Each structure stands twice: as C-alpha cells, then as structure tokens.
Amino acid sequence: MSDTAIYVLVLTVYMLLLVGIGVLTSRRMRNSEDFYLGGRSVGPWVTSLSFVAAYFSSVVIIGGGAFGYRFGMSTLWIGASNVLIGIALVWMVLGRRIRLFTERLGTMTVPGFLAERFKAKEARVFAAFVIALFLIIYNVSILKGMGHAFEGLMGIPYIWAVLLSGVIIILYVSLGGYLAVVWTGFFQAWVMGLGLILLTFAALRAVGGLTEANVALRTMSPGLVNTPGEWGWAGMISYAMIVSFGVWGMPQLMVRFYSIKSVSVLRVGTVVATIGGSMAVLPFLNGAIARVLHPELATADLAIPTLTKAVLSPWGGAVFLAGVIAAGMSTFASVLIITSGAVVRDVVQKGLGRELSERQTVRYSRWVSALVGVVSLAIALRPPALVLVLTAFSWAAIASTCLWPMLFGLYWKRATRWGVLASMGCGLAAALIWIGIGSPFGLHGFIPGIVISLVAMVAVSLVTERLPDEHLDRVWGDG
Template sequence: MYETGPAVWGTFLAYLLATFFFAWLAQRKARGGAYMEEFFVGGRSIGPWVLGLTWIATSASGGSFIGVPALAHTNGYSMLLWIAGYVISVLVGFGLLGQRIAYVGRKTGALTFPDLLRDRYDSPMIGGVSGVALIILYTGYIVAQYVAGARVIEAVLGVPYLWGVLGFAVTVTLYTTYGGFRAVAWTDAFQAVVMLIGVLITVTFAISKAGGLEAIRAGLEQQDPALLSPMGPSNFLPIAAAISFFFIWPFAGAGQPSLMTRYLAADNPAGLNRALVLVAFYVILTYPAIILIGVTGRVLVPDLVAPDHAMPATIMAAVPSWLAGLVLAGPMAAIMSTLSSFLLVSSSAIVRDMVERNRKESLTEKQAKRWTLGSTIGVAAVCLVFALRPPDFLQYIVVFSGTGLAATFLTPTCLSLYWPGMNKTGCMAGILGGFTTFLAQYLAFGTRSFLDFDPFVWSLLFSLLFCIVGSLLGQRDDAEILVRYFDDYKA
C-alpha cells in the first residue's frame, strides 16, 4: 500500500530480535522463587523503571497509536480536550490503589486481581465471578489487538492478514510463556522506549515538513475552522462528553485489572512512587505529540483511504524512509506490549482463580507449570481462531471492556481495601450493580446516557451506592479478617 524498502523490513526484524533479547535478559534476572509468584508477578521484585514503563506500555494499546491519530485527523485540536484526562491519569492510577495493592498483596500473597477480592472476604464466589468476567472481557480485547496489529502490517508491509495474525500470536505467546511476567515487563519496557522514540521522531519531522505550528493552524483553518475549536467539527465533543472523558481516562485506567497486577509486582512502595513520576513525564512527552501527529497529518495528507491510516500515512509522508522502519515499529510495540499483558492476566485468572484455589491443596511446581503453559497457549489459540474471522460483536466487546471492567470493579476494589465496613454482600452488590447498570445504559443509550454523560460516569455512582447499601444490609465480616486488613480495627 505504501512504499516499503528493505530498510523498513530490516529495522522491523531488528526490533523483533531485540524484543526476544530482552525476554532472555529478563529471564536471567529470575531468582528462582515459587513458580507461580515468579511467573505471574515477577517474584514481586520489579524495580521502578521497568515497572513504570510496563505500566504505560500496557495502558497504551494499538488504539493510542492508530485510533487516536485517526480521530485527531478527523476532529482536529478538539482531540487535545478529548484526551486531556491524561493530564492527571497517572497520578490517579498510582495514587488511588498502587501502594495499597502492593502492601495487601505482600501481606496476603495475592497473585492476581481476583485474589485480592476473594481473600478480603474469604469468598470463592467473589473470586470466581470476577475471574470469569475478567477472562471474557480480556479475551475479547486480545482478539481486537490481533486484528488491529494484523491490519497495520497488512497496510504498511503488505503482509497478508492471515500471516499477520499468526505472526502476532506466535511471537507474543512465545516470549510470554518463556518468561512470564518478568519477560513481559522487560519487553514492555523496551517497547515503551521504541514507542517514545517513534512518536518523537514522527512529530518532529511532521511539524517541520508542514512548516511549523502556525502553518498547520492556517492550513486547518482553511479546511474547516471547527478543526481549531474545543468542540471540533459537527460538535464532536460537547461539554458533557468532554467531562465524561475526563472521568474515563483516569478512572477507567485505574480500574484495569491488568494495571492493578502491576502494583503486585513492585519491589517496594518507594519504587512505585518513582515509577509514578517517570510515567507522568512519559505521558506528557507522548500524548500531546500523538494528537499533533494526527492534526498535522490532516494538513500533510488530507485525504486518506481509511481514517486508521492517519499515523502510517503521516509517517510515510514526513519521515525519511531509512527511519520509517524504526518509527513504524512504534505501533507494533504498543500492540504487542498490551497483548502480552492481557494474555498473562487471562491465563493467571484461569490457573489461579479457576483451578488452584478451587482445589483442596495448592498445585505442585510441576502441575503449576503445566497448567500455566497450557492455559497461556490455550487463550492465545482460542483468540487466534476468533481473530481469523473477527465476529461482528467484537467492537462492542472492545468498547465495553475498557470502561466496563472499571465500571464493574473500581468502586468495589477501592472500598474493599479502604473501608472496614464493606462486606461480602456489599462487594457482590457493587460488582453486579456496576456491571448491570453499565450494560443496561449501554444497550439503551449507547455512549450518551442521562444528561448526555457516558454510562461509565453513572455506573461509578450506582456501583458506589450498591456497595454502601449492600454493606449496610449485609453482615459484618469476621473481626479476624478485618484486623488483617485494617490494623487498628476493633470489633
């Protein structure tokens, strides 16, 4: 579709080789502790740099590198307001639950997100329900990442779709099963750096090619003055939507189980604090630049075959061809780093929450290994089959799972860890209430619910209400459990 020479292929292959190198390097750092703790949370020994970079690489998916520039190409500067929740989302993400989850995880031995809730209430039911919800939503997400990735390399390198999907599935599954969380975190860190370099190179070349910010502004004004307004063309972003997105990015981010798992892997709380600052700095370097790339693309390449080509087309138009391969690895890196983390979250939910914790005794080392490898490969394979012929409802799962996961779990998790009065009834009511109110609004109104706010905003409120009412109606938990979580608790 675009001109791609051997230089592009060469850097691309070098990128893949480097990814495997980092997986191998990570493996050498393993300390040989308990198998599952090593495989699912990196032996709780991940330092601040790697932790920060894996956090952001997991959170930035194919959507940030393909979908967001596409939206900026269509809607202009209003996308800066659309994405503005990232001004504060790192602080909220780490500040809301980071240290608390790291502390509780160490104390109770939690390895997965469902573990955190199950142990707090000693309730297999809560563990099971959250495990199942998590597996369904994340497999949908994995399929979508396969599809997005394969479409990008189809557009850029001319690789047939089938081979693209296979390539993604096999590469990511290989290094994920090879090194578990530690390999995922280290390759994530490398991929985050590739993403950063790609974005910075692209934005510099694109703006200079267009003749500077003032020339870009004039070009946009000539095409459509609405491209320079906060609402965007045809009122793309009315104020209720802008407020909704300011809720969504920080709080839906904070509520992702794939990110909460990262806190479990921290080597110590002070490391989490440093990771927060690192990621905040990373975000300010990349996110405004991603919007600028899309906006500049509108001036450089006003007509696109498909909106999703905004990023690759701008790269091809502005970046010298010998650099293009490196830059195009950016979106690949974003997709692969998100994929590997989701794969691990799903397989850990199967092994830990579906299998091990429903047995009388825990798995032996050998059984754990077999189950872990089996379920990781299993999830990857099932998703591969779906990705070959993506089902029509896929897009619904994707839109749903991003905010739906947080609408379901964020409030119950916060209250479980911070409020001694929260009990089993309240937690279950919060999970089911958050999920059903979100689903109902979504089916009835789409993304514009009451007063034009996104269903997510209301679901957070409803879920809070359900948690509190449920807790007041239900029975208090055993003082024995409560003392473990709330040290100065007195019955």
C-alpha cells in the same frame, strides 16, 4: 536497500530481541509467584515504563490519530486526562496500598484480592470470569489493531501480520512469564516513545510548526481548534473518563503495583510513569496535523499511516512501525498473563479447588498462557461481528465490575461482602444493558456502569454487616 528490506530488517532484529528476553527471563522461574509477579522484585524504571506500554496499545496510536483527524485539537484533552487521571493519580492513590494489602493477604491477582479482602469466594470466580472473557475480547482488538497497522504501513497481509506478532508474544510470555512481560514492556515503551517523537518532529516540520497548524485548522473550521469544538462535551468527557478513570479497575495495570520490590519504588516510578505517559498526547496532535496536510482522506483511520509515509524516510517509517507494533505487543502480553492468572489461579486452583504443586502451577500457567493466546489469535483472524461490537466495551465491562471494589477495598473499612458482590453484579449489568439498548444520549456504557456500581457498593454496604475488626486490622497492618 529497498523500503521493504529496511522494514523487514528492523522488524527481524526487533522480534529476535523480544524472544531473547523471553529466554533470559525463563531461567528464574521457580514458583507461581515468579510466573505471575516476577517474585515481587521489580524496580521503578521497569515498573513505570512497562505500565505505560501496557496502557497504550496500537489502537491508541492509530485510533488516537483518527480522533485527532476528525475532531482536531480538542482531543489533546484525552491525552491530558490519560496523564493526570490514568497515570499520576493512580500511582499516588493506589500504588502503596495495593502493594501492602496484597502482600498481607497473600494474593497475586485482582479476583484474589477481592475474595480475600471481602471474605467473598463468589467475588473471585465472578471477577475471574468477567476478566477472562472481556480481556480475551480486548486481546482480539489489540491483535486486530496490530494487523491493520502492519497492513497499512508495510503492506504485509493482515493474516500474516496477526500470526507473526501473535506467535512471538505467545512464545515470550509462556517462556518468561511476568518478568518477560515487564522487561519487553520496558523496552517497548522506549521504542513507542522514539517512534512517536520522530513522527511528531517530522509532522511539525512539514506543517510549519504548531502555530501554523492551529491557524490552518481554524480556517478550515473553528471547531477544530476550540474545546470541546466539533466533539461536544458529552462525547468528549465520557470518552476521556473511560480511557483514564477506567485504568483504576484494569487488572493488567493494577498488577504493576503488586509486583514492585518495595513501596519506595513508587517514589521514582510515579515521576517516570507520568513523564513517559505524556507520549499519549502525541497521536492526537499528529492526527490534527494530518487533517491540515491531508484533508481529503477516505477514512480517519488512514490519518497516521498516510502522515507517516508523507513525512518520514523509510528508516524513520520502519522505526515508527516498530513503535506501533511495540504498543500492541506489550499490551497484548500484559493482558495475556492476567487472563492466564484468572484461569489458573482463580478458577482452577481456588475456584475448583484443584491441588497443584508449585512446579505444576508454573507448567499449567505456561500452557494456559499459550492456549489463551492461540484462542485470541484464532478469533482475530476472522472476528465474528458480536466480538467486534464488544471490543469497544471490554474496558467498560471490566471497570464496571472491578473499579469500585478495588478502590473501596483499599480505602473503606465499612465496605462489606454483600456490598462488593452487589457492586460487581449491578455495575456489569448496568454497563451491558446500556450498551444493549444502543448507548442512549451518545453516552458510553462505562458511565452508567460505574455510577450504578458505586451506588450499589455504598448502599448495600451500609445496610449489611461489616467485616470483623481483627480482619480489617490485619489488612491495614494495625494488628
């Protein structure tokens, strides 16, 4: 078989499996809670591995490899912060309360939780707009990453790659809703892990082992093995924060805790998610190894594709490509259904007050998911310059808006309606203004965004009236 035939065969089987999951899960669709939360019935393995799959996109694999290639072994810290702050602590600190509070408040979305928890209708529409706008921009960057991965690893033209992967995702998300998203995510996490482990073993064998890689890097430049090395503390820490602590405000990841069957899912789920999420360190390691094996690449983004072709057989390369595509598709699907929920639940039904029956809601949700997917796809085919600039900040904008309101909503009874509105407005404004003036000191806009958002949350809450005790008792389950 020729290399191309092997790649096409592996990918065709893979895409058919995904659509099959979409068809199977579409049979259990009775109401909107089924569409958006899988009827709150998801178990530990599917929840934890689909969390990991939604967290890491193709951008992380190719881009993480590029960071490893440029800065060397100190980038392992990004993987370590992902595992500790972005997974283990999130599951321990947020999981239980998100599940219990959202059920008591009867909400299915992040804007819905903020509105009901703080009795703030304005928070719902504001958060839904920020989430929908910046998640569509995030989706464009995910699709773009997949398109370039297809192009780099397989030679499929960018446009066809984007169309093919986009259409498949839109199909299974509109059909199967949340259950299709988490089941395909579960399956894709295994493919991602397999691809990354294959590449890592082959790369380590090619370079002669981890010790050899470190020795070779040090002879090139000591900054490639030291921490923070060539990167510097400010850049390294602010990047680690956005990609790890940012998770605490990301609706497509928080929703995994809404949908668990019961709190006891967290017991096994936390361990599985932390172990599965450890794969986050591998792209950085492989990027650093690529620096040893191929020191003269034109751009760092070529590190992973070049390494793959050099150390893996066509079958191994096809599996790795499937892993990269799996990373992108699972993230795109998770984001797509959240965007649809923000539009249908938070803007149309609650914001504009449109009365929809459960059957109508499911139908609307399917069409809106398809529409949002098609819009993301259309933008990704020829992204305008502004969208490309904003993709680097989509996490910063959403986290600056949602992170503290979520955390304080779960842990601080004194947080008030005005506190949360000030926190959301000031946080988003601070992040966007910082980005607008060109990110001074090389500091990511996420940092000023969450600092200002935190100050506004606490200061405004302390000078405004607290929420009634009976409401708080109901949320905390004391009543």
